[in-house]
Amino acid sequence: MLKKLPSAWRKVLRDLWLNKARAFLVILSIAIGIFGLGLVANSYAILVREMDVNYLRTNPAAATLYTTDLDDDFLQQVKNLPQVDEVESRRLIIGRVQTGENEWKTIWLFVIEDFGNLRLDRFSPEAGQYPAKTGEILLERDALKVANAEIGQTLGVKIPNATPAPLRLVGSVHAPGLAPAWMENFAYGFITRETLALLGGDPTLNELKVTFVDKSLNQTAVRSTATDLRIWMETQGYPVSRIEVPKPGKHPHATQMATLLFLLEVFGVIALLLSAVLVVNMITALLAQQIRQIGVMKAIGANARQVTGIYYGMVLILGLTGLLVGLPLAILAGRAYAAFASKLLNFQIFSDAIPWPYLALQVLVGLLAPVLAASYPILRGSRISVREAMSDYGISQKSAGVSSFTRLMRKIANRPFVLSLRNTFRQRGRLLLTLGTLAVGGAGFIVAMNVSASASSTVDAEFAAQKYDIQTVFSFPYPEQELEQQAKAVAGVARVESWGSAQVVRVLDNGTESNKFRLLAPPERTVLMTTLPLLEGRWLAVDDGNVLVANHALLAAQPDLKIGGPITLRIAGKETTWKLVGVVQEMMFPPTVYMTKESLNAAMGWDGLASTLVVVANPRDAETVVQVSRRLESQFAGSGLDVYGSVRMADYRKVIEDHLLVLSTFLVLMSVLVLLVGGLGLASTMSINILERTREIGVLRAIGASSGSILKIIVAEGAIIGT
Amino acid sequence: MSMLQLHQAKISAPVEIARPIELRGVGKEYKTPAGSFVALRGIDLDVQPGEFVAVIGKSGSGKSTLLNLLAGIDRPTAGEVIVNGAPIHKFSEDQVAVWRGRNIGVVFQFFQLLPTLTVQENLLLAMDFCGAIPSNRREGRASELLELVGVADQADKLPSALSGGQQQRAAIARALSNDPPVLVADEPTGNLDTANAKSVLELFQQFSQSGKTVLMVTHEREISQYVTRSIRLADGQIV
Numbered sequence: 001m002l003k004k005l006p007s008a009w010r011k012v013l014r015d016l017w018l019n020k021a022r023a024f025l026v027i028l029s030i031a032i033g034i035f036g037l038g039l040v041a042n043s044y045a046i047l048v049r050e051m052d053v054n055y056l057r058t059n060p061a062a063a064t065l066y067t068t069d070l071d072d073d074f075l076q077q078v079k080n081l082p083q084v085d086e087v088e089s090r091r092l093i094i095g096r097v098q099t100g101e102n103e104w105k106t107i108w109l110f111v112i113e114d115f116g117n118l119r120l121d122r123f124s125p126e127a128g129q130y131p132a133k134t135g136e137i138l139l140e141r142d143a144l145k146v147a148n149a150e151i152g153q154t155l156g157v158k159i160p161n162a163t164p165a166p167l168r169l170v171g172s173v174h175a176p177g178l179a180p181a182w183m184e185n186f187a188y189g190f191i192t193r194e195t196l197a198l199l200g201g202d203p204t205l206n207e208l209k210v211t212f213v214d215k216s217l218n219q220t221a222v223r224s225t226a227t228d229l230r231i232w233m234e235t236q237g238y239p240v241s242r243i244e245v246p247k248p249g250k251h252p253h254a255t256q257m258a259t260l261l262f263l264l265e266v267f268g269v270i271a272l273l274l275s276a277v278l279v280v281n282m283i284t285a286l287l288a289q290q291i292r293q294i295g296v297m298k299a300i301g302a303n304a305r306q307v308t309g310i311y312y313g314m315v316l317i318l319g320l321t322g323l324l325v326g327l328p329l330a331i332l333a334g335r336a337y338a339a340f341a342s343k344l345l346n347f348q349i350f351s352d353a354i355p356w357p358y359l360a361l362q363v364l365v366g367l368l369a370p371v372l373a374a375s376y377p378i379l380r381g382s383r384i385s386v387r388e389a390m391s392d393y394g395i396s397q398k399s400a401g402v403s404s405f406t407r408l409m410r411k412i413a414n415r416p417f418v419l420s421l422r423n424t425f426r427q428r429g430r431l432l433l434t435l436g437t438l439a440v441g442g443a444g445f446i447v448a449m450n451v452s453a454s455a456s457s458t459v460d461a462e463f464a465a466q467k468y469d470i471q472t473v474f475s476f477p478y479p480e481q482e483l484e485q486q487a488k489a490v491a492g493v494a495r496v497e498s499w500g501s502a503q504v505v506r507v508l509d510n511g512t513e514s515n516k517f518r519l520l521a522p523p524e525r526t527v528l529m530t531t532l533p534l535l536e537g538r539w540l541a542v543d544d545g546n547v548l549v550a551n552h553a554l555l556a557a558q559p560d561l562k563i564g565g566p567i568t569l570r571i572a573g574k575e576t577t578w579k580l581v582g583v584v585q586e587m588m589f590p591p592t593v594y595m596t597k598e599s600l601n602a603a604m605g606w607d608g609l610a611s612t613l614v615v616v617a618n619p620r621d622a623e624t625v626v627q628v629s630r631r632l633e634s635q636f637a638g639s640g641l642d643v644y645g646s647v648r649m650a651d652y653r654k655v656i657e658d659h660l661l662v663l664s665t666f667l668v669l670m671s672v673l674v675l676l677v678g679g680l681g682l683a684s685t686m687s688i689n690i691l692e693r694t695r696e697i698g699v700l701r702a703i704g705a706s707s708g709s710i711l712k713i714i715v716a717e718g719a720i721i722g723t
Numbered sequence: 724m725s726m727l728q729l730h731q732a733k734i735s736a737p738v739e740i741a742r743p744i745e746l747r748g749v750g751k752e753y754k755t756p757a758g759s760f761v762a763l764r765g766i767d768l769d770v771q772p773g774e775f776v777a778v779i780g781k782s783g784s785g786k787s788t789l790l791n792l793l794a795g796i797d798r799p800t801a802g803e804v805i806v807n808g809a810p811i812h813k814f815s816e817d818q819v820a821v822w823r824g825r826n827i828g829v830v831f832q833f834f835q836l837l838p839t840l841t842v843q844e845n846l847l848l849a850m851d852f853c854g855a856i857p858s859n860r861r862e863g864r865a866s867e868l869l870e871l872v873g874v875a876d877q878a879d880k881l882p883s884a885l886s887g888g889q890q891q892r893a894a895i896a897r898a899l900s901n902d903p904p905v906l907v908a909d910e911p912t913g914n915l916d917t918a919n920a921k922s923v924l925e926l927f928q929q930f931s932q933s934g935k936t937v938l939m940v941t942h943e944r945e946i947s948q949y950v951t952r953s954i955r956l957a958d959g960q961i962v
Contacts, residue, residue, distance in 0.1 A: 007840065007848040014839035296835045299796060300849040300897060301824015303817045385816060386796040 008306070012314045015290070022282060022687070023318060025680060026370075029278035030322025031329070032677055034366045036271025038330020039337060040264050045358045046338035046349065047257060054347040055251040058177040059086070061120040061209035062217070063226035066242040067233060069204035074238065078208065081232070083225060085213045088120040089113055089205035093196065096645065097187055098156030098164065099148040102630035106186035106645040107147065107157065109137075111196050113205060120209040121177055123190070127151060128171025134195050137167040140188035141174050142346045143181035157189070160475035160642055162200030167191070179252055180346040185647070185655050208233075219247050227512050242505055244515050255556075257345060264337070267670035270444050272365075274677040276373050277436060283315060283374035285687065287381045294381055295389025307382040315374040316367065323366035330362065434682055441678025448671035452664035458587050459660065461533045463653050468528045468614035469625045471649065472632060473501055475642040477609035483641070487613055490635050492628040494618030497528050498610035500600040504593070506558065507568040507575055517554055517591035519571065520612070524596040528614050532594075537563045537582030540596050546603060547595065549582040554591035569593070576603045587656055611644075622650055686718050742805075743905050743936035744770035744793060749802035751788050751959075762788040763959040766802070770938065772904070775931035775949065778940045780956035786940040787909055789956065793938060794827050794907050795819035807904055824853035828898030830908035834890040836882035842869065842893045843878040849900040856901065868896040872926060888919030895926060906930060908939040924949045 005013075016023045070089040079087045091111035096104040112118070115131030126141045128151040137155060139147060149155055149169055158164040173190060181187055193203040212225055223245045230240040246252065287294075294307055335352045342349050474483070480498035487496040500521030506514035522529045524542045531539040532551070540549055548567065555561055561580055568577045578595065586592070601607065617628040629648055636643050690697070700710055746768040753760045763785045770776055778786045791797035792804050795811045804812045807826050811819055823829070836845050846865040850856045856864055869875040872892035877885050885893065891911060898906055908927070912920035920943065928949045931937045939950075946953070955962050 007844045007851050010844055011837060011840050011848065018839055292835075293837055296831075296837060297848070297852070298820050299794070299823070299829045299831075299835075300852065301820060301901065302852040303820045305817075306852055383816070387791055 008310050009313065012310055012317065015286075016314060016317065019286060019289070022286060025683075026279060026282040026286075026318045027322045027325065029275040029282065029677065029680060030319055030366060030370055031326035032673065033272045033275030033279075033369065034323055034326030034362055035330045035333065036268040036275070036673070037365055038327060038362045039333045040261075040268030041358045041361060042331055042334025042354050043264065043337040043341070044261055045354055046334065046352055047261065047341055049355075050338070050342065050349045050351070051251050051254070051257060051345075051347055053350055054176040057124075058122045058175070059120050059211070060177055060246065061088070062211045062222050062245070062248060063209075063229075064090075064244040065208040065210070065226060065230060065233065065240045066244075067206055067208055067238045067240050070206065070208055070238075074236070075208075077236070078210065078229070078233075081229070083212050083214070084229070085211045086119050088118070088209045090121075090207040090209060091193075091196070091203075091205045092207060093159050093199075093201055094644070095157055095159035095199070096643065097147050097149075097189070098158075102633040104158070104633060104643070104646060105147055107143075107189050108186065109157070109159070109189045109191055109196070109199075111193055111203070111205065112190055113193065115190075115192070120211060121175075123173045123175035123177075126172040126174045128169075130171050130173070132170055132191060132195070134192060135167060135198060136170045136191075136195065138171050138173050138190040139169060140178060140181055140190075140346075141172040143187035143189070144172055146181045146185060147187040157199060159196075159199050159201050160644060165199050167195065167199075174346075174348060176347040177252065178346070180344065182655065183659065185652060186645075215249075217248060219245055222248055223512050242513055242516070246515075257341065263667060263670070267444065267667075267674060270440060270674050271670075271677060272369075274440060274674060276369055278677060278680055279370050279373040280377065281434065283311075283370070284377040286314070287311065287377045291381060291384060291389050294384060295386045298386045298389070304382045308378055311374070311378045311381070312371060315370050315378070319367045319370040322370070323363060326366065327359075327362055438678045438682060441675045444674040445671040448664075448667035452660075452667055455587065455660050455664065456657075458533060458585055459653065459656055462586050462589075463649060465530045465532045466528070466614075466649060467530070467616065468495075468497070469617045469620060469649055470615040470629045470632065470646065472613045472615070472636070472646040473644045474611045474613075474636075475644040477606065477611045478641060480608050480610040483610055483613050486635055486639055486641065487615055487632060490628065490631045492617050492624055492631065493615055495528065495616040497523060497526055497614050498597075499523065499526075499612040499614060500597040500606075500610055501612040502571050502600075504569045504571045507570055513570065514558060517557075517593065519569070519593050519595070519600070521595050521597040521600040522614075524598050528616065532584035532586060535583045535585050537580075539582055539584070540594060542596075544596055544599055546576065546578045546599060547581045548578045548599075549584055549594045550580060551584050551586045551589055551592045551594075553586065553589055554593060555583055557591050567593075571600075571604060574604060578603075587660070625650060682718070686714070690714060742769055743772055743774075743807055744768065744938065745803075745805040746792075747803040747805070749789075749792060749799045749804060751785070751792065751797070752800045761959055763792070763799075766959075766961060768954070768961070770936055772936055773931055773934050773951075775927055775937040775951045776939070777943075777946050777950040777953045778938065778956060779942070779953055784956040785959040786956050788959075790907050790909050790938065790940050793905075794829050795823050796829075821853075824849070824903075825855050825901050826903050826905060828895075828901075828903045828906040830891070830895055830898050830906065830911045832910040832913045834882070834887070834894045834914075836890055836894055836897070838882055841879050841881055842874065842885065845882070845893065846897050846900045849897050853901045865896075865900070868899055869893065871899075872896045873922075886919075888915050888922070891915060891919065891923055892926075895923065899930075904934075905936045905938070908937070910940055910942060912941065912943055 075087050075089055078084055090113070093109040093111065095107050095109050097107040099105050112131075123140070128138075129136075130138065132138045137157065139149065144150070147155065151169055151171055153169055154166045155169050156164045157167050175188060178188055191199075193205070197203040210226070210229065212222065214225075217225065223243065226243045226245060230243060233240055251257075290311070297307055297310075331354060334354065338349060338352060477500075483498050484496050487493055500519075502519045503516050504519045505516055508514060524540065524544065532549075535552060537549070540547070550561060561567060563580055563583065565580055566577050567580050568575055584594070597610065601609065615628065615632065617625045625648055629646065633643065633646065697710055700713075746766050749763060749766040750761070751763040753762060766789065778789060780786050788797065792799050792812075793806060795804075795806075795814065799812050802812070803810060809822060809826070811822060814822060836842070837848065840848060843862075843865050846868060847861055850861045850864070866875060866878065869878050872895055874885070874889050874892045874896070877889055877893065882890055882893070891914070895911070906927070911927075912923050915923065924943070924946065927937045927939060931951065
């Protein structure tokens with residue numbers, strides 16, 4: 001078969017075969033580069049497309065207006081307004097679902113008017129029966145695990161101010177527009193109005209979801225259009241208490257996905273760059289051996305084009321082979337990563353097809369990048385004159401003389417070490433490439449390690465600041481004396497504090513309101529919460545007056561907030577103005593503001609009321625905490641205290657840590673890949689340096705160097721590069 | 724069939740041209756970190772077709788430099804180098820390469836066969852590069868040339884499997900691949916034993932008798948029976 005090829009191609013193939021190890025390294029480098037690039041490009045292509053598909057299939061509401069009992073006639077009137085495109089009425093009740101004996105999880109219950117005619121914020125049947133009838137419930141597919149439930153079983157569900165009632169779990173749905181249940185650590189359920197009545201709730205629908213005709217509006221414009229709608233609704237006798245406006249067209253998980261993709265991009269680009277450097281190095285090495293042969297070929301009549309043709313052919317073969325290895329792996333890995341991210345963010349991949357421009361890009365890079373990387377050494381090698389080629393041993397003609405540095409070294413080090421040192425710096429360009437590769441590889445590794453370490457230390461600091469084991473929130477404010485006495489009566493409770501808490505909104509300057517967020521108010525002399533990790537400003541103090549601290553999640557949602565600036569909150573219907581004095585960091589916490597309980601009660605005119613209890617168990621081991629939390633549930637239920645939600649901090653921490661683990665494992669894997677490329681770079685440089693000097697090593701031997709002392713010189717050289 | 728006849732069948736006599744080799748006031752100076760070094764000065768040389776010229780002299784006398792200038796491997800710093808009527812000192816590196824392939828066969832002291840090609844493929848590559856021989860005749864010509872130099876049975880081996888003498892014969896066959904009128908050889912016998920050296924010299928003698936011009940740098944003492952002329956170099960000058 002080889003016989004049929006022109007002699008130049010036979011030479012290319014045999015040269016590659018002769019340098020199997022090095023050719024393999026080049027192919028590996030190209031494959032790694034393509035893998036890095038392809039992984040990013042392919043998963044990006046799939047994820048961005050599929051996330052949009054998922055999100056648009058839900059037909060997300062542009063705004064939700066909270067009002068009173070909506071009826072079909074009024075909905076039709078709203079729909080007839082010129083700026084309104086589509087409307088639907090809903091109700092959201094935050095209740096609790098029983099997940100075990102005295103074990104409850106928070107559940108968001110979406111009350112649906114007509115399961116057969118979802119128009120906005122849609123979801124789709126996933127498993128079991130659909131729709132749910134009276135006395136039945138559907139859970140979001142990702143919430144099944146959170147609720148520890150299986151389709152077909154009966155769930156105890158309780159809404160505030162009512163007794164628990166059994167509902168049959170008949171099926172699951174997929175609602176990709178909601179934040180993943182596992183991340184929130186609560187469940188999503190879907191029920192009819194009749195079922196809500198059965199649970200003891202008010203079966204009217206109070207949420208008006210709308211989309212507007214103009215789809216190009218930004219968040220502020222949507223908010224002002226929604227405010228116009230509110231004014232009109234109020235003239236029609238429908239008071240609006242609140243307007244929620246999500247970022248238009250932006251999936252609620254878009255930020256998380258951007259983070260996941262960014263990590264990927266960084267390492268993909270690093271891998272691509274490093275592999276390009278490595279390819280340059282390797283091709284230089286292959287050519288270094290060929291310099292004399294280039295001279296011979298020119299001497300027997302080859303012109304520069306024929307010589308470059310041979311080596312470009314060689315590089316193309318390497319590129320093609322690298323591509324054949326790297327591309328399928330990149331496609332597999334890109335799909336796997338897309339599947340992983342979509343599972344994490346709870347959306348469905350309908351098609352994992354990779355668009356052809358992405359594949360074409362990878363093929364182009366796989367073939368072109370090695371050719372470009374090899375161009376400098378190839379062109380330089382092919383321009384070399386026959387005479388230079390025939391006498392080339394890789395030693396620069398322009399030798400720089402002995403520097404003062406090496407003269408100094410000569411005084412303090414022995415002669416063989418000075419040789420290592422000079423050898424290291426003999427090919428400065430190659431040295432720089434290798435140093436660059438190692439440095440970037442090392443930096444990538446350190447960055448990955450730092451990100452993982454700082455994430456887990458932030459979590460540590462955050463949980464260290466919260467010195468309690470269980471946090472229970474009640475549906476209404478109760479006298480704090482009563483709450484504390486009830487808790488203290490439970491066996492295993494060592495310490496109790498009663499805190500203020502509420503769901504609040506910020507009133508903006510133009511009279512509109514922000515989305516809802518959480519308020520927590522520990523007493524000013526609390527011993528169960530210390531300063532959270534501060535990003536800016538200060539933490540709360542005694543006699544603080546109307547000041548509060550926000551977490552960075554709130555700042556991310558409302559970037560106009562300024563330290564020292566005013567912030568007006570509507571708490572339980574009452575507007576009060578506060579001063580923002582600090583920003584704290586909390587990993588994966590919802591937007592929250594902190595103030596002292598004294599400040600909250602003073603501003604609200606409450607006296608001795610609290611709606612949250614934080615409890616420390618004794619001993620504080622996991623098993624005791626679980627037992628104590630169950631006893632507390634039973635105690636509160638027995639004394640008629642209405643629990644809105646309760647969480648064990650250890651459970652919460654585990655959710656966060658599981659999430660971080662996934663990320664940090666991924667980071668470490670990617671950085672190992674990058675380090676590997678760096679190591680390949682060092683190996684290749686050393687092998688070229690030695691290869692070019694086999695003759696010199698022979699001379700060293702001839703003047704009496706033992707194998708051991710030659711090895712010492714070489715190892716010292718490697719160590720000098722490495723340091 | 725005598726060796727000579729065979730070789731005459733394979734190698735065409737060169738078309739009559741003015742002079743195969745013509746050097747006019749050629750000088751060569753190297754710049755080194757230690758200062759400039761004059762390798763050749765004021766060389767005038769004419770070689771006629773069919774001559775077999777030996778260039779002799781001590782190490783460093785400028786023999787190899789002279790040969791490199793003739794083959795277009797190096798360029799003069801002064802004077803003119805005209806080979807087969809072509810002023811090659813004016814050619815670019817690339818023009819020289821193409822010209823060299825068709826006009827000059829180069830034989831090296833260390834043979835310099837390409838290590839990953841078989842002996843026959845080494846010849847084919849030279850023909851592929853130049854394109855002077857039609858492609859359907861290249862394999863046949865390679866076999867004939869290898870036969871001529873007496874290594875036809877080694878055609879499909881890699882150079883490393885051959886003895887030094889066999890490698891040099893193969894290298895000579897390669898130098899003849901494109902049927903050049905001039906052959907230059909840089910100490911072609913320097914690495915060979917007496918018997919092999921003798922047969923290489925005999926080959927060159929036959930080529931010159933058939934009309935080729937051969938110029939050989941050598942250290943060999945007993946060459947008078949083969950060559951038509953000897954030029955002695957000392958300190959870069961013909962003496």
